[in-house]
Amino acid sequence: MCRRQLMTVNTPSGRVSAQLEAPEEASWLVVMAHGAGAGMYHPFMERVAEALLSRHFACFRYQFPYMEGGLRRPDTPSVLHATVRAAVVRAKEVAPGLPMLAGGKSMGGRMTSSVAAAEVLPGARGLFFLGFPLHAPGKQSISRGDHLREVSLPMLFLQGTRDKLAELSLLRPMCESLGPHVRLHQVEGADHSFDVLRRSGRTADEVLDELGDTITDWAASLV
Numbered sequence: 001m002c003r004r005q006l007m008t009v010n011t012p013s014g015r016v017s018a019q020l021e022a023p024e025e026a027s028w029l030v031v032m033a034h035g036a037g038a039g040m041y042h043p044f045m046e047r048v049a050e051a052l053l054s055r056h057f058a059c060f061r062y063q064f065p066y067m068e069g070g071l072r073r074p075d076t077p078s079v080l081h082a083t084v085r086a087a088v089v090r091a092k093e094v095a096p097g098l099p100m101l102a103g104g105k106s107m108g109g110r111m112t113s114s115v116a117a118a119e120v121l122p123g124a125r126g127l128f129f130l131g132f133p134l135h136a137p138g139k140q141s142i143s144r145g146d147h148l149r150e151v152s153l154p155m156l157f158l159q160g161t162r163d164k165l166a167e168l169s170l171l172r173p174m175c176e177s178l179g180p181h182v183r184l185h186q187v188e189g190a191d192h193s194f195d196v197l198r199r200s201g202r203t204a205d206e207v208l209d210e211l212g213d214t215i216t217d218w219a220a221s222l223v
Contacts, residue, residue, distance in 0.1 A: 002053060007094065011086045013065040013079050018087065020094050021049060022058035028219055029058045029098035031091045031124075033084060033108025035131075036074050039067040044193065045105065047204075048130065051212030057219075058098060060091040064108075080111045085121075092123045101219060103128035103156075106165070106192065110144065117150035125222050126154040128215060131192045134166040134174070142174050154181045156218045158211055160190030185214045 003022045008015040019040065030052055034040050040061035049059040064083050066075045074080065088102055100123040102116070103109045109129035116127055135141045148155070157175060159166055168186065175184040187210060189200040194211070196202045 005094070007090070009062050009083070009086050009090045011065060011079075011083045013075070013082070014068075016063040016065055016068045016083065018060065018062035018090065020058065020060050020091070021053055022095060023053055023056055025056055026058040026095070026098060027056045029060060029091060029095045029100045029123075030128075030215075031060045031062075031088055031100060031102040031104075031112075033062065033087070033104030033112055034064070034067065035104070035106035035108055037072075039063050047208050048105075048211060051208045052215065055212050055216045057215075058095050060087070060095065062087040062090075074107065077111070077114070080107075081115050081118075084112050084115045085119075088121050088124065099123070099125045099222075101126050101128055101215075103130070105130045106133045113151055113155070114147055116153055117147040121153075124153060126156065126219070127151065128156040128158065128218070130158050130211070131163055131194065132157050132159065132166055132171070133192075134171055137164040140167055140170060142170050145174050148174075148178055152181075154218075154222055155183070156215065157182070157184045158187060158214060159184065160187045160192060160194055162189060162191040165192050183218060185218075187211070 001024050005020045007018050009018045102124045103112050175182050189196045194207050
């Protein structure tokens with residue numbers, strides 16, 4: 001049995017939609033933000049949530065204000081950060097007692113880490129990133145990761161080896177420099193959307209299982 005509950009999160013920019021999905025024997029709470037181009041109901045977000053639910057994670061997904069309003073251009077960083085803060089607090093209210101992991105897809109993960117670099121995220125035990133957007137395509141830089149040095153929580157980077165928004169030649173040494181509390185997991189053949197080429201012989205389900213298993217193993221190491 002899985003409890004599904006639609007709700008809202010009150011942010012300084014207004015209310016945004018959220019959804020909690022919680023199996024009866026949940027052992028963790030995952031607070032998951034969407035990427036820049038798609039909201040919390042994007043098929044990838046749905047499938048990651050399904051993979052985690054089957055592994056006894058409760059999942060709390062939420063919208064950023066621009067997506068809630070049907071806009072394409074993301075909000076300013078201050079609005080995005082305020083939404084992350086409000087969502088973490090709301091998630092803790094509706095799923096009390098569960099240890100929390102916070103993060104998300106691409107921009108959502110980076111906004112979560114930006115907040116965690118500046119302040120404590122209540123209840124969070126670690127941060128996870130589904131495709132950390134280290135730089136724009138073709139513009140190699142690690143400046144988007146500078147704030148990660150201020151994050152004291154354990155971090156898990158799940159990154160495709162074909163991801164054009166994070167060249168591994170830059171991401172690997174950056175993760176190593178952050179210390180032993182940071183783990184990088186490379187998903188062979190996956191791009192920024194975690195799609196794999198047909199010739200790889202891998203299926204989308206196999207990639208989702210790899211993501212789910214990796215998050216599960218990492219969470220177990222935090223206990």
